[in-house]
Amino acid sequence: MTEGPQKEPPDSGRSAKKQKKLNWKSVLAAAVVLLIVWQLVHVFIQSRGKTSGAPKTTAPTSTPRPTPAPTVTLGGHRVAAGGGPLVLLNPGLVSPGGRVTVIGSGFSPRTSVTVWLRTGRSNAERIVGRGRTSGTGSLTTGFSMPTSFTAAKATVVVQESGGRIGTAQLATPGGMGSATINGKAAGKPGDTANVSATGFRPGEKVNVYWGRVNGTPAATLTADGSGSIAHASVPVGIAPVGPTTLVLVGAKTHTTATAPYQMIGLYPTVITHPYAVRAGKAVSFGGHGFAPREPILIYLDANRGTPALTTTADGGGAFSVSFVVPFGLKGSNTLTAIGSQSRAATSSGLDILPYNPTAQASTYEALPGTSLTFYASGFAPDEVVLVYAQHQLVSAFRVDGKGSASAAGHYVVPSGIGPGLVFSLRGQKSGGSAAAKISVSAPKQPVTVPPQPPYVLPPSLGGKPPPSHSPKSSPTSHPAAISRRHV
Numbered sequence: 257m258t259e260g261p262q263k264e265p266p267d268s269g270r271s272a273k274k275q276k277k278l279n280w281k282s283v284l285a286a287a288v289v290l291l292i293v294w295q296l297v298h299v300f301i302q303s304r305g306k307t308s309g310a311p312k313t314t315a316p317t318s319t320p321r322p323t324p325a326p327t328v329t330l331g332g333h334r335v336a337a338g339g340g341p342l343v344l345l346n347p348g349l350v351s352p353g354g355r356v357t358v359i360g361s362g363f364s365p366r367t368s369v370t371v372w373l374r375t376g377r378s379n380a381e382r383i384v385g386r387g388r389t390s391g392t393g394s395l396t397t398g399f400s401m402p403t404s405f406t407a408a409k410a411t412v413v414v415q416e417s418g419g420r421i422g423t424a425q426l427a428t429p430g431g432m433g434s435a436t437i438n439g440k441a442a443g444k445p446g447d448t449a450n451v452s453a454t455g456f457r458p459g460e461k462v463n464v465y466w467g468r469v470n471g472t473p474a475a476t477l478t479a480d481g482s483g484s485i486a487h488a489s490v491p492v493g494i495a496p497v498g499p500t501t502l503v504l505v506g507a508k509t510h511t512t513a514t515a516p517y518q519m520i521g522l523y524p525t526v527i528t529h530p531y532a533v534r535a536g537k538a539v540s541f542g543g544h545g546f547a548p549r550e551p552i553l554i555y556l557d558a559n560r561g562t563p564a565l566t567t568t569a570d571g572g573g574a575f576s577v578s579f580v581v582p583f584g585l586k587g588s589n590t591l592t593a594i595g596s597q598s599r600a601a602t603s604s605g606l607d608i609l610p611y612n613p614t615a616q617a618s619t620y621e622a623l624p625g626t627s628l629t630f631y632a633s634g635f636a637p638d639e640v641v642l643v644y645a646q647h648q649l650v651s652a653f654r655v656d657g658k659g660s661a662s663a664a665g666h667y668v669v670p671s672g673i674g675p676g677l678v679f680s681l682r683g684q685k686s687g688g689s690a691a692a693k694i695s696v697s698a699p700k701q702p703v704t705v706p707p708q709p710p711y712v713l714p715p716s717l718g719g720k721p722p723p724s725h726s727p728k729s730s731p732t733s734h735p736a737a738i739s740r741r742h743v
Contacts, residue, residue: 341393341422343414350401351429353455353483356412356426358385360395363416369395371415373402373426381413389416401426421447433513438487442518445547446573447492453504453513456459456483461507467495467519469512477504482517494547494597497521522546522600524573532607535583535686536636541565541591542576543602544673551596559592559601569595581608583636583685611636611659612686616682618663621695624671625705628694630679634661636686640717643667644680649711669696671705684718 342361350356356369363656371385387397395414410426433455439444443449456462456479463473474493477485485504488521495501497519533539546569549623554565554577569575585608592603613634622628635641635655643651643665653664669677674696681690713719 273616283537314554326738341414341416343412343422343424345412345424347401347428348425354401355398356401357398358387358395358412358414358424359656360389360422360676362392362422363389363393363414363420364393364418365391365393365531367416367418369399369414369416371399372415373399374413375409382436394732413637417740425687433483433504433506433511435502435513435515436595437502437515439515441516442520444522445492445550448489449492449502449517451477451485451488451490451502451504452517453479453485454483455513456485456506456511457502457509458483460509460511463505463507464490464493465503465505466493466517466620467503469499469505476507476523479506491548492517492519494550495519517562522573522595522598524593524595524600524602526602526604528591528604528606531580531605532609534609534611534636535581535585538578538580539606540576540578541593541604542574542594543604544572544573544574545602546573546593546595546600547598548573550598553594553596555592555594557590559594575739581606583687584611611683611686613659613681613688613690614684615679617679617692617694619694621697623697623699624669624673624703628665628667628669629663630665630692631662632664632681632690633658633660634690635688636663639686640684641665642682642684642713644682645677650679650708651711652713652717654717665714668705668708669694675699696709 284304284351296579344359346357346359347354360369363369363439369387369389370383371387372381373384374381382402384402385397387395389395412423412424413428433453435451435453438450438452441449451464454461458479458481460479460483462477462479462485464475464477465471465473477488477489477490477667479485495517498671500517500519502515502517505511514671522545524543526541526543529540529542541554543552547573548569550569550573552569552575553563554567555561556564565577565579567575567577587608587644589606590603592601592607594601611634613632615630618629618631619626630641630643630651630653632641632653632655637657637659637660638654641661641664642649642653643653645667650698651665651667653661655661655664667679675698677696679692679694681692682688715721
């Protein structure tokens, strides 16, 4: 009997479908498990480098917190180590216009950098260069020092695009130019020197000094469009004798240029005219060979202290003064002139001649009771002459502008003297002395001349004025005193 085809059990197709569904879910579950395991492993690896139990914090990206540089002890001091990019400059001392090489290390590899130049003044900074680091984070670039930067110190800042910064100090001591003296590099104050110089700012004023870098300049020059000075004639100023230095200083950039110079000493001369003179007479004292326009100190019988006179030399180093010889100065004296800046010194003599006056009485022979006057000449102009007899002041008078007097003074010959009487006449200022002698004859009949009261120098001749009277002793309260005073 032929058997027909056998039918599958009803659940067989359903079982196959169920098997396929189970295989897909298994694969998906395994993938999820593997992802979870991978995440756990990743978290574990990241957490190994962190301190256990420390809370995790993240600083705002706009203000990143700087990482403190590690420090080490070296030479007894705590110093930073590995503190970030390092920048070196070659040279570190440069004048305006000079070339500076910037060498850096410790930057990010293959990144762009910007080089800034900055001073302490506000807004005094500018970009002077750019560059790019190598694969190891090193850098080599450079820039030319701007002539407009006049600060003594500047800071070079190298900043990469990622924000890392390195700095280095650059010294710019006013710049260092060069100067030469054309021709003979030797002379004395008052001469001229021919100077050429370079390295200044175009159009800059340049002050010229000798042996110093401050004070009043000997001259002021102007640099041309290239910052140079060509064949400028400058006066030789005052500096110590021997090797010295011509110094040029830029007024804005403070660029300094120097040149050696041999300073020759000054040998001035002076003369007194007249060389010999009496006190009260005018004298001129002059000289030449000093430094141009320097103050001149004039001393009498000294070389220090307070000068007797001061003056100023002219542009050629000469001077001249006049003065009246004071009374009381006698004998040989010395006038010394010293240049207050150059200290050049020289002197001249001055002899003070004595006064040798002459005098005589109005008569050569007199009797007791005779009234005498005096004639005199050779005294100092307008001085008071004091008349002495027997060592006592008996009269006085004033001579005229020529030192003479006629019929001056007054004296009455007393009784009981003779046969001769000598008067001594002395100049109050000049000290000049003259003698006048008379013969006193004995009268045929006895004569008694009352003694004269002591002579008192009147105020008109330099004497002291009489003391003022109190109201109790005023002339109005004592009529008798008034009558006696006018007798």
